[in-house]
Amino acid sequence: MSEEEAYEFVKGTLEEEGIVPFHDDELETVKSIENCINCGLCINHCPVVASVGLDRFSGPRSIAVQLTRSPPEYWATADTIYLCTGCGTCREVCPKNVDIPEIVNIVRARIFKTRRDLVPKGLFGVHETLTDYRTAFEPWDDVEEKEASRDMRIERLGLKFVPDRIKDEADVLFYPGCQAEERAQEVREAGKMILEHFGINYTLLEEFNCCGLPARLMGDDETARSLAADLRRKVKALGVSQVVTTCAGCTSSLNDIARRDEWGVPVYHMVEYLVHEVGLDGVRSALKARSDGVLKVTVHDPCHLIRHTSRQTMQDALALLDAVPGVEIVPSGVSDSCCGGGGLVAYHAKDVASAVTQENVGGITHTEAERVVTPCPLCTAQIEASLFRDGSSIEVDDLSVFIAQRLVME
Amino acid sequence: MELETDVLVIGGGMAGLAAACSAADAGASVIVVRKGHGATADSSGAIDIAGYLPGGNTPFQSGREGLRAITGLFPYHPYSVLGQESTETGSQFEKALERVEHSVNMLKKWLSGTPAETIGSLERNISAVTxxxxxxxxxxxxxxxxxxxxxxxxxxxxxxxxxxxxxxxxxxxxxxxxxxxxxxxxxxxxxxxxxxxxxxxxxxxxxxxxxxxxxxxxxxxxxxxxxxxxxxxxxxxxxxxxxxxxxxxxxxxxxxxxxxxxxxxxxxxLSFPPSVPGLRLLRSLDNTLAGLDVRILEAHEAMNYEQSGNRIVRVQCKTHHRSLDILPDSVILASGKFIGGGITGSENGLSERLFGLPVVSEDWTSTDGIRPQRLTRPISINSRGHALFACGVAVDMHLRPLDGSGNTFAENLFSAGSVLAGYNYPVEKSGLGVALATGVFAGTNAAHALQEE
CATH class of the missing domain: 3.40.50 (Rossmann fold)
Structure with a gap:
């Protein structure tokens, strides 16, 4: 028996016992558990624990120590591990750098593989869409209807239509993300407007596919890796030197896979791209106030930007907003609190997701802000819906849309 | 990206925050980088100055009494270092007492009106119930x-x-x-x-x-x-x-x-860590810093540094996917010990993580090549404690870390808190007190060094 055959044989036995070997790229996360001193500091900061209590969601520490169980027993955590919104607060406060959000993904992947019956039913819809269409949202049946919806959104928000640009030899790939492709189309349009406005040589993907984040979050590791591989192939074929996205989730996910799969191409969120590549002075001179008077704005920091990419991204976002004439930024005190929209929790435990957003709603409605601005279409949708349910008249804008609305048009 | 600042504080526990407060009070621009929440957030929230003499079973009646005993017996204890200016007069106690008293007053001021408002003094130790x-x-x-x-x-x-x-x-x-x-x-x-x-x-x-x-x-x-x-x-x-x-x-x-x-x-x-009062303490200090216009960069880990001549000129920090260079005039190392991550141990001995400073044991000998287990005693709970917890970096009278040959490592690098050697906080019950007093002193020294330029 060759070494290769022996390995396959052992893998076969493991499968019978419900054990899924770790990937090489997961080992660093797995090893980080060794550092856990079981202090429980993370529990005091977890927004899900704060919203629904430790009895419903056993908290980050219990998740961290789950991995020390014998492998087939992961299924025992299924009732709590899918309630993690993946905000990353625990990793941020952890004195020992235990990578708890990634442990969640690793455990979910094992449950998905060996005990699919325990995966929340609400996730199978997304799973089907992802495997059938390679995006997280079901594409529109009728292209004309999709365009009509887009035009309506453009008109309502006062944006300008820019035709799609798919070309060879572009410098930048603009990757709007599933939500902006199929649902929040205004964000995709705003992104195009901005890049066009600053004369960037960009392109869209000819055939869009999801970065794999939703698949990874539900535990479907195979689909996640196959989507990531597709995307890598497309980026490499285009030969672009930078990737820009308007979605917070895509920013962190693309950065993760670009590092893991060695893309050799930097991935920026639009706010970073505008501040560091276009330059704040250039952006400032291209912006005008949208109406007379001062608009009081408060921001929300998407977890996927501040905790899964870098806290600096929100410094950039604030610098951008500061450059917009007629805008006053009001702090809410809860800007970095998870909106509850992450981790696919809203797909199967809406009550948990809504409970988490209450913290944001409370903080935002206590300010004098007339508008919430956030550089993430998912946070926008989640906070907008919660404010609406709360009876608040405060509107929520995606930051890219907010900027595009204020570009000086010839 | 690059940021310039007068004083860069590495670490956001009691020592780092006290250093940042006092440097900002002295008029310096200050940035704090913090990787996570370390031992202060993880503490019971009680601020011990001096509870016992190592090996002793009778608690000190007061912080003052503790300082007198410690400075008298241990000339290189961080409290004694605070009193080193008056070595000519023979006693380190007076100056140390003055400095600790000053930092206690500062802390009370910073925490006044916050949820962690603090009471007590150096005149009488409180017998807290756990x-x-x-x-x-x-x-x-x-x-x-x-x-x-x-x-x-x-x-x-x-x-x-x-x-x-x-x-x-x-x-x-x-x-x-x-x-x-x-x-x-x-x-x-x-x-x-x-x-x-x-x-x-x-x-x-x-x-x-x-x-x-x-x-x-x-x-x-x-x-x-x-x-x-x-x-x-x-x-x-x-x-x-x-x-x-x-x-x-x-x-x-x-x-x-x-x-x-x-x-x-x-x-x-008083409860086990992590406690609600520990969280109140950290949050209150964070708010005080915000009021002093100090920037706390959360989730930034100092990874590397550049030295020019005898000065630290650049500290490279990383976040999850990005990096940031900070160009400071002075640096305060308050990165903690084993929980905070300032000092790590391996089978090759203990090392200070960022600057690679030599780590010494309680008898001031190098820990290089010594397995950390060798620095513990066979009985886990004893009044002398374990040498492991007294390990740290050695410093000069301005709290500047020393290199392997006993010289100042860099003229603009100061240190504070549990990264320092020479005090065994679990048995002395002096943890947050040393962090506070050395933090305030390091912050003042760092700000003072700017004015001299």
């Missing part, structure tokens, strides 16, 4: 944690919460009663009880922070008072000891509601 029913000497406590005065007629009630695994009222009452009887001091009547308070509807798996948040909600504390009233009636309690759960935002107000409604005196016990 959730185990034991007592420990400490110098400063948050106001809601101060044990009230009691007499022979007092009845103390230890009240637990159903489903909260961090506190067993029966055990605490038993232990405390035995100790009181041994020393022959009041209170003589001690009771225990348990009530059910379920912020999320179920009386199990209730974490202290859940109860604390619940009490901050409107009506939360009033409801607790109603639940407590039956136990007060039944036991005739005049004093109530609660685990530290009196709220994250308005603990003083919550205590007042309880005391007014029940006509008793209420105080919080």
């Amino acid at each position: 959730v185990l029913g034991t007592s420990k000497p400490t110098s400063l406590l948050q106001k809601t944690m101060l044990p009230p005065d009691w007499d022979d007629d007092s009845i103390l009630l230890f009240e637990g919460f159903a489903g909260n695994p961090d506190f067993n009222a029966v055990l605490a009452a038993k232990t405390f009663m035995a100790e009181r009887a041994r020393v022959g001091e009041p209170p003589k009547k001690i009771a225990d009880s348990e009530l059910t308070l379920s912020p999320f509807g179920k009386p199990y798996n209730v974490s202290p922070v859940e109860i604390a948040r619940h009490l901050d909600h409107p009506g939360g504390t009033a409801f607790l008072a109603d639940s407590l009233s039956k136990d007060v009636e039944r036991t005739g309690a005049t004093h109530i000891a609660l685990p530290p759960i009196l709220g994250l935002k308005t603990p003083a107000e919550n205590r007042r509601i309880l005391e007014d409604r029940l006509d008793v005196q209420v105080f919080e016990l």
